[in-house]
Amino acid sequence: MPCDTVSLGGREARRERLDVLGAEQIGPYTLLRLERGELEPGVPGQFFMLEAPGRPLPRPMSLCQAPPGGLTFLLEPVGPGTRSLCSLRPGDAIHVLGPLGNGFDLDVQSPLLVGGGVGIAPLPYLAEALGDPPALLGFRSDRHAEVACLLPDAEVVVEPRLVTDLLPDDPGDVLACGPEPMLEAVRRRASGAQLAWEAPMACGYGACYGCVVEVGGRYRRLCIDGPVLRDVA
Ligand code: FES
Known part of the structure; x- marks a missing residue:
């Protein structure tokens, strides 16, 4: 091998x-x-x-x-x-x-997982690591929402409802992954949230600069600075 x-x-x-x-x-x-x-x-x-x-x-x-x-x-x-x-x-x-890359910081007091679409991908592994905390998931259709079976206790919404509609006023320690508009909406509602961003990548280890994105007014190579960013105000 x-x-x-x-x-x-x-x-x-x-x-x-x-x-x-x-x-x-x-x-x-x-x-x-x-x-x-x-x-x-x-x-x-x-x-x-x-x-x-x-x-x-x-x-x-x-x-x-x-x-x-x-x-x-x-x-x-x-x-x-x-x-x-x-x-x-x-x-x-x-x-x-x-x-x-950098994963989620697991040293959190009251975790709340938030995911959208195929962006829920890291959440089952994350939920296992954190002892199955509450989770909110959003999908564009009932067929897409079938994948919520990977997080059986999650609260699930389908468009036109948005997962951010479910966020409580005091959401605690939010750990989120999903499409950029969802992450931007989470960011506005939950300062200090840990957000896993997506970008096209060619190398995956900082060599090609193919994954540079502007997040929070700074340019980042998501493959080595992220994909989870914690310092976005
Ligand atoms: S994927 Fe090559 S620098 Fe990030």
């Missing part, structure tokens, strides 16, 4: 070829289960670069679940790379690099 260790600013990530254990359809999403090999699952909110067969660039994916001996990713087939990953089946194998 080919495996390389990559040192990134004092932290180690590994690149390894992993077997596909399963691919489960949940609404429009695919839950892709890989063997874990020698990779560490990392902190919830960190991501892995998955090399889609036949595609030139890997795709960054947050870890969704870390069952014993496995790594699970939630995928939405929105382009050639994600469609290729969604077509993987047991017997296939892909190269995976990770864990990468």
